[in-house]
Amino acid sequence: MVPKKWISAIVLLLLCYAGCGLCGKVLVWPCDMSHWLNLKIILEELTERGHEVTVLVSPQSFIIDYSKPSAMNFEVIPVQQNRETAEKTLDDFLDIAANVMPTLSLWQSAMKLQQFLFQITGHLKLQCESVVYNQSMMKKLQETNYNVMVIDPVLPCGELIAELLEVPFVYTLSYSMGYTLEKYCGKLPVPLSYVPVTMAALSERMTFLERVKNLMFSIFFDFWIQQYDTQLWDQFYSDALGRPTTLCEVMGKAEIWLIRTYWDFEFPRPYLPNFEFVGGLHCKPAKPLPKEMEEFVQSSGEDGIVVFSLGSMVRNLSDEKANLIASALAQIPQKVLWRYKGKKPATLGANTRLYDWIPQNDLLGHPKTKAFITHGGTNGIYEAIYHGVPMVGVPMFADQPDNIAHMKAKGAAVEVNINTMTSEDLLNALRTVINESSYKENATRLSRIQHDQPVKPLDRAVFWIEFVMRHKGAKHLRPAAHDLTWFQYHSFDVIGFLLVCAATAIFLVTKCCLFSCQKLGKTGKKKKRE
Numbered sequence: 001m002v003p004k005k006w007i008s009a010i011v012l013l014l015l016c017y018a019g020c021g022l023c024g025k026v027l028v029w030p031c032d033m034s035h036w037l038n039l040k041i042i043l044e045e046l047t048e049r050g051h052e053v054t055v056l057v058s059p060q061s062f063i064i065d066y067s068k069p070s071a072m073n074f075e076v077i078p079v080q081q082n083r084e085t086a087e088k089t090l091d092d093f094l095d096i097a098a099n100v101m102p103t104l105s106l107w108q109s110a111m112k113l114q115q116f117l118f119q120i121t122g123h124l125k126l127q128c129e130s131v132v133y134n135q136s137m138m139k140k141l142q143e144t145n146y147n148v149m150v151i152d153p154v155l156p157c158g159e160l161i162a163e164l165l166e167v168p169f170v171y172t173l174s175y176s177m178g179y180t181l182e183k184y185c186g187k188l189p190v191p192l193s194y195v196p197v198t199m200a201a202l203s204e205r206m207t208f209l210e211r212v213k214n215l216m217f218s219i220f221f222d223f224w225i226q227q228y229d230t231q232l233w234d235q236f237y238s239d240a241l242g243r244p245t246t247l248c249e250v251m252g253k254a255e256i257w258l259i260r261t262y263w264d265f266e267f268p269r270p271y272l273p274n275f276e277f278v279g280g281l282h283c284k285p286a287k288p289l290p291k292e293m294e295e296f297v298q299s300s301g302e303d304g305i306v307v308f309s310l311g312s313m314v315r316n317l318s319d320e321k322a323n324l325i326a327s328a329l330a331q332i333p334q335k336v337l338w339r340y341k342g343k344k345p346a347t348l349g350a351n352t353r354l355y356d357w358i359p360q361n362d363l364l365g366h367p368k369t370k371a372f373i374t375h376g377g378t379n380g381i382y383e384a385i386y387h388g389v390p391m392v393g394v395p396m397f398a399d400q401p402d403n404i405a406h407m408k409a410k411g412a413a414v415e416v417n418i419n420t421m422t423s424e425d426l427l428n429a430l431r432t433v434i435n436e437s438s439y440k441e442n443a444t445r446l447s448r449i450q451h452d453q454p455v456k457p458l459d460r461a462v463f464w465i466e467f468v469m470r471h472k473g474a475k476h477l478r479p480a481a482h483d484l485t486w487f488q489y490h491s492f493d494v495i496g497f498l499l500v501c502a503a504t505a506i507f508l509v510t511k512c513c514l515f516s517c518q519k520l521g522k523t524g525k526k527k528k529r530e
């Protein structure tokens with residue numbers, strides 16, 4: 001008995017030792033809401049492997065619960081706490097997102113999003129200042145000697161802290177507005193003939209007019225719409241670093257870009273060796289449901305269930321919209337589990353139950369699940385892909401129309417416009433994805449692609465973070481494009497040089513010709529005279 005115990009103790013010790021031999025310190029600059037849910041999975045895996053993870057968190061976070069005991073450390077940013085303003089900002093955003101953006105065209109919706117992001121710039125700047133200009137805070141971070149920073153670049157500042165601390169950093173994101181960050185800061189090639197620009201909601205096979213739209217959107221994002229107030233941040237970063245620089249230049253120092261999609265979702269496209277596609281890393285096999293919920297699910301019999309969620313951001317809809325949705329749901333033979341915090345709609349059918357919160361992954365993985373009605377957030381879409389569930393998309397803002405466009409192109413979803421839809425539209429969409437077997441088949445095919453990978457996405461994400469820790473970066477994957485100017489990158493200088501050469505050659509040849517012609521002419525005339 002005793003020796004056995006000893007053996008296990010020694011094995012445990014060895015394991016610990018082996019694990020901790022490579023142990024490092026990770027500093028994290030996160031983003032709130034659904035982004036955090038995804039990042040948290042990576043951070044938990046890192047702590048499990050013995051790394052020390054510290055998260056820089058704003059006191060105004062909504063779902064990053066830094067007061068709960070956790071294996072991670074939380075360093076609260078010393079910014080003036082103002083809960084009410086934060087709540088109001090979020091409410092404003094939710095209102096715009098749920099009620100205003102769906103009524104706008106994609107362009108206008110993108111402009112609205114930019115307007116909102118610009119509005120909160122002042123607050124973001126304050127938050128950033130409270131870290132980088134707080135000497136005791138920076139000294140503390142410096143003295144900890146972090147090995148790597150993991151950054152969500154939705155909100156700026158993380159890369160500035162990394163640069164000041166001289167720590168290599170890894171990005172984690174889905175994609176930026178119009179791919180501008182990846183394209184200009186990460187140097188990711190985006191051939192517009194077959195790579196649809198994000199927020200244009202196009203697929204990879206574009207007609208001529210769609211390619212026109214794609215190019216127009218690309219120009220629109222290059223020159224008009226930006227995720228950040230670039231001028232302000234360029235100045236801020238230059239001041240903080242004490243040398244002229246730009247936000248994009250600092251962002252370009254990212255060692256690895258962990259992209260939250262994979263080839264089940266993406267259209268095949270060129271990418272760089274320091275871009276790793278790790279979509280679906282948060283997906284897990286389903287766990288058993290709570291008892292009450294399981295009973296409800298089982299009561300659906302052969303018909304099965306439909307899962308409905310508009311994500312964590314949308315809490316309530318207008319009465320009219322909620323009633324319209326509820327009356328469509330009441331007409332299907334399936335039972336419906338609807339995550340909804342608003343007032344109970346009057347037309348709610350007996351087959352529909354409202355929940356404040358649902359274990360979405362466990363429900364989607366349930367064998368009785370027939371369809372998923374979703375707003376098209378990346379996390380939810382990936383859970384549906386993982387479990388092979390066809391979708392009805394009701395996208396509202398940001399990347400959601402794009403995500404649904406991808407699923408539509410892969411034959412696993414039907415889209416309904418939440419702004420203009422009638423009860424009948426939603427009902428038809430539901431009937432289509434449930435009754436037409438191709439949707440289920442295509443969703444199952446995506447699921448097989450997600451499951452059949454040489455290395456699981458979470459392991460790849462963690463591998464590259466650890467790689468950066470071990471080797472103090474991943475410079476061998478960094479394309480030399482970062483050191484070129486835009487005209488060198490497109491070889492405009494070489495083309496110009498060759499054109500000048502060609503022009504000179506043509507000029508010289510014509511000159512020579514003319515000269516010899518004249519000469520010949522003259523000698524000819526001379527001869528004639530003689």
Ligand SMILES: *[C@@H]1O[C@H](CO)[C@@H](O)[C@H](O)[C@H]1NC(C)=O
Binds near residue numbers: 140
């Ligand atoms: C600087 O940060 C420390 C925490 O590291 C905090 O206690 C202090 O109040 C901050 N100073 C200012 C001026 O905000």
Ligand SMILES: *[C@@H]1O[C@H](CO)[C@@H](O)[C@H](O)[C@H]1NC(C)=O
Binds near residue numbers: 099316317318319
């Ligand atoms: C949602 O609820 C909030 C507060 O309960 C309310 O102010 C808002 O008008 C509601 N939104 C809609 C679209 O009904």
Ligand SMILES: *[C@@H]1O[C@H](CO)[C@@H](O)[C@H](O)[C@H]1NC(C)=O
Binds near residue numbers: 332430431434435
């Ligand atoms: C599927 O089709 C059958 C008949 O073809 C119909 O009775 C059923 O209601 C349809 N399913 C849904 C979800 O509408």
Ligand SMILES: CC(=O)N[C@H]1CO[C@H](CO)[C@@H](O)[C@@H]1O
Binds near residue numbers: 409
């Ligand atoms: C986009 C795509 O692959 N769609 C497929 C969905 O499934 C049907 C039937 O299996 C195929 O014919 C489609 O090509």
